[in-house]
Amino acid sequence: MFLFMVFALIAVVAALGVIVSRKPVYSALFLLLNFATLAALYIMLQAQFLAAVQVIVYAGAIVVLFLFVVMLIGGGELGQGDKVTGGQGDKVSAASAPLRLRSELGWPRIAALALAVLLLAGVGYGLITGQLHAGQGTAAAFGQGSVEAIGAALYTDYLLPFEMTSVLLLVGMVGAVVLARSEG
Amino acid sequence: MVPTSYYLILSAILFTFGVVGVLIRRNVLIIFMSVEMMLNAVNLTFAALSLHFLGLNGQIFVLMAMVVAAAEVAVGLAIVMTVVRNRDTTNIEDVNLLKG
Numbered sequence: 001m002f003l004f005m006v007f008a009l010i011a012v013v014a015a016l017g018v019i020v021s022r023k024p025v026y027s028a029l030f031l032l033l034n035f036a037t038l039a040a041l042y043i044m045l046q047a048q049f050l051a052a053v054q055v056i057v058y059a060g061a062i063v064v065l066f067l068f069v070v071m072l073i074g075g076g077e078l079g080q081g082d083k084v085t086g087g088q089g090d091k092v093s094a095a096s097a098p099l100r101l102r103s104e105l106g107w108p109r110i111a112a113l114a115l116a117v118l119l120l121a122g123v124g125y126g127l128i129t130g131q132l133h134a135g136q137g138t139a140a141a142f143g144q145g146s147v148e149a150i151g152a153a154l155y156t157d158y159l160l161p162f163e164m165t166s167v168l169l170l171v172g173m174v175g176a177v178v179l180a181r182s183e184g
Numbered sequence: 185m186v187p188t189s190y191y192l193i194l195s196a197i198l199f200t201f202g203v204v205g206v207l208i209r210r211n212v213l214i215i216f217m218s219v220e221m222m223l224n225a226v227n228l229t230f231a232a233l234s235l236h237f238l239g240l241n242g243q244i245f246v247l248m249a250m251v252v253a254a255a256e257v258a259v260g261l262a263i264v265m266t267v268v269r270n271r272d273t274t275n276i277e278d279v280n281l282l283k284g
């Protein structure tokens with residue numbers, strides 16, 4: 001329970017960091033923290049394979065793709081596109097004023113460092129006390145999310161959807177290449 | 185053993201933050217990240233309920249959602265790149281060609 005609370009706190013604060021950071025780079029890195037925390041939660045949920053996929057696909061591929069795009073279109077210079085613009089009523093502009101002040105204090109770095117240390121400490125604590133090891137909880141849940149169980153289900157009951165995802169990925173790849181070609 | 189409802193509450197909070205991010209931010213990249221956050225919140229729900237009901241369906245569904253999210257990010261970021269190249273902005277207020 002304690003471990004869950006720690007991870008939940010990190011996930012929520014990281015999510016908050018994504019939506020209030022002024023710079024998209026900070027948002028992307030907070031997003032990475034959020035995804036890593038969710039991977040830890042997946043392990044607590046006996047979904048070891050999902051945790052691995054979460055780290056590889058989300059934290060590895062998707063966040064890196066985000067970072068590439070942020071860097072390509074000039075991450076730090078997005079100020080004018082980034083403002084919580086007017087035309088939203090006074091409530092929003094009033095809310096953005098303290099937000100702007102705090103960003104000048106460099107709070108994302110401090111918050112991110114604290115959260116990352118907390119995440120590391122939580123994972124370390126969970127590993128040492130065995131709370132993150134497989135087979136915690138009920139005996140019926142043992143091995144439920146293992147690679148073996150997922151693989152058996154994917155290649156028998158879910159074979160057609162699994163094969164269709166390959167077509168989806170191919171279409172996505174072709175679409176991305178066509179859209180991002182420089183000659184348009 | 186953490187009760188399933190706690191995971192559902194956490195998931196709801198994360199989803200709400202995603203919705204708030206989509207609504208209050210004007211930077212298309214951050215809106216995109218918020219969408220990803222919402223997808224992740226739903227994935228957490230699936231995984232929690234998969235353990236709650238001791239079935240694998242939820243986890244398989246999470247895998248499918250991850251595949252869709254990966255394809256979506258690839259295409260979406262390509263669209264963002266195209267918009268930035270053509271209109272030189274990431275502010276969605278400036279992208280109003282389809283507005284009536």
